[in-house]
Amino acid sequence: MKESLIYNKAFEFAIKIVKLYKYLCKERSEYTLSKQVLRSGTSIGANIKEGLYAQSKRDFLSKFSIALKECSETMYWLELLNATEYIDSKISKELIDNCSEINKILASIVKTTKQSLNIS
Template sequence: MSEKPFDIKHRCYHFSKEMVLFISSLKYERIHFSIMDQHLRSATSIGANVVEGKAGSSKKDFRNFYTIALKSANETKYWLCLIRDTNIVNVGKDKIVELITEADELSKIIASIVINLNM
């Protein structure tokens, strides 16, 4: 990813876009379709829940959507690590490591927001 946007909503959107482009560029066996499908769902869920949270009607609503976004970010890291470690796809490890790093950074940012909401 190039320069990262400051706003978490935009950063999540760019990550979702990167994941869609990444997965759509891959060739993989039919048996691995469910892994890729679930991976795409969790990756795009991060930003969707951040947007929902920002539009929430209460602090509790906001916190709940951000907690779901955090869970999705952690799940996305899981799927990326699984893809990296099983060689399901023939792609350079550098790209996967870059995506894992961004998912980890998003996870830390969202976790910090959730923790600060509870103070």
């Protein structure tokens, strides 16, 4: 398998999410929202990795669609953490920008894959 740009971006993003989780637990004593963003933020790359080894195009589409949904959920948690002042605007903007970039790439991959399978 060749190098995957989207997988690499998702993996680097997951590292940032794990670091955010550690910060929120240690410095802010926040455990509920941080667990949610940890789960969804690390799930993106895990689903992409599964999709890269899919058994079929439909399986690939399924895994990448799940990654796209997890990415959207992660965006929500990041926005909520910012709105509730658990993270500052600078950290929030960087993470949301990263997440948005991954979201756009995943949306494009999902759309192209659906077109190739003649799915609406």
